[in-house]
Each structure stands twice: as C-alpha cells, then as structure tokens.
Amino acid sequence: MRQEQGYVALLAVLVVGVVATAVGLLVLTTGVDGQRSALITQASTQARGLVGACADEALMTIRNNQVYTGTGNLNLGAGSCTYTVASTGATNRTITITATVNSVVRRAQVYVTIGTSSISVTSWQEVT
Numbered sequence: 001m002r003q004e005q006g007y008v009a010l011l012a013v014l015v016v017g018v019v020a021t022a023v024g025l026l027v028l029t030t031g032v033d034g035q036r037s038a039l040i041t042q043a044s045t046q047a048r049g050l051v052g053a054c055a056d057e058a059l060m061t062i063r064n065n066q067v068y069t070g071t072g073n074l075n076l077g078a079g080s081c082t083y084t085v086a087s088t089g090a091t092n093r094t095i096t097i098t099a100t101v102n103s104v105v106r107r108a109q110v111y112v113t114i115g116t117s118s119i120s121v122t123s124w125q126e127v128t
Contacts, residue, residue, distance in 0.1 A: 040104060046079055047106040050099035051126075054081035055110050058095045059119060061085065066114050069093075078102060091115070 054074050061068055062085060073082045079101035086094045088111075095110040111123040 039102075043078075043101040043104040044106065046077065047099045047101040047104050050074070050076055050079045050081045050101060051097050051106050051108045054083045054097045054099060055095060055108065055124075058083040058085055058097070058110070059112065059121075062093060062112065062114065063119055 053076060057072060057074050061072060067087075069085050069087050071082060071084045073080060079099060081097060081099035083098075084096045086096070088094050091114045093112045093114065095112065097108045097110065099106045107127045109123075109125050109127050110121060113120045113122050
C-alpha cells in the first residue's frame with residue numbers, strides 16, 4: 001500500500017510539473033508576442049514622423065525652386081524616405097512620400113498650392 005502512495009505522489013508531481021511548464025511557456029510566448037507588437041508600433045510611429053520630415057524636405061525644395069519636379073530622399077536614424085514632386089498645374093504640386101523603418105512602410109500624398117509669397121498645403125492623406 002505504501003508503494004501505491006509513492007506512485008500517486010510521483011504522478012502528482014509529474015502532473016504539476018507539466019502544468020507549470022505549460023504555463024511558463026504560455027507566459028514566455030505572450031511576452032515575446034507583446035515585445036514584437038511593441039517594436040512594430042514603435043517603428044510605425046517613427047515612420048510616420050519620417051513621412052513628416054520628408055514632406056518638410058520636399059516643401060523646402062519647392063520653396064527654393066517653385067518649378068521643381070523630381071525625386072529626393074532622406075535618411076534619418078533607422079529609417080529612410082523618398083518623395084516625388086509632380087506638377088499638377090501651374091501652381092499645384094503633388095508630393096508622394098514613402099517612409100520605411102525596419103519593415104514598416106508608411107505612405108502619404110500631399111497636395112500643395114504655390115502662392116506668390118507662400119506655399120499652402122491643401123490636402124494631406126495617408127495612403128496604403
């Protein structure tokens with residue numbers, strides 16, 4: 001009878017060990033997924049900021065040369081962006097921007113009107 005109690009105790013220890021291992025693996029997996037999600041969110045936020053910086057660069061280029069059309073790029077930190085300025089009329093330009101940080105890509109399209117003494121952003125849209 002004592003031998004049977006020993007087997008029951010051993011079996012109980014094994015079951016508790018398996019359950020504890022399963023819970024530990026679940027916690028570890030959840031932590032890794034959470035970390036990955038946080039890194040993607042951070043890269044997305046940085047890419048959005050890079051879109052803004054690239055738009056500023058394109059607007060400065062247009063300010064310095066009101067007839068400018070063409071492409072440019074900007075590298076900041078872990079990311080880079082490219083912009084294309086296209087003429088859509090005598091005083092209208094469309095700026096298309098693509099920013100990449102790690103594997104996260106954000107895009108925007110900015111419409112501007114060039115006045116005699118200013119440049120006005122008439123529309124700013126994130127595009128997919």
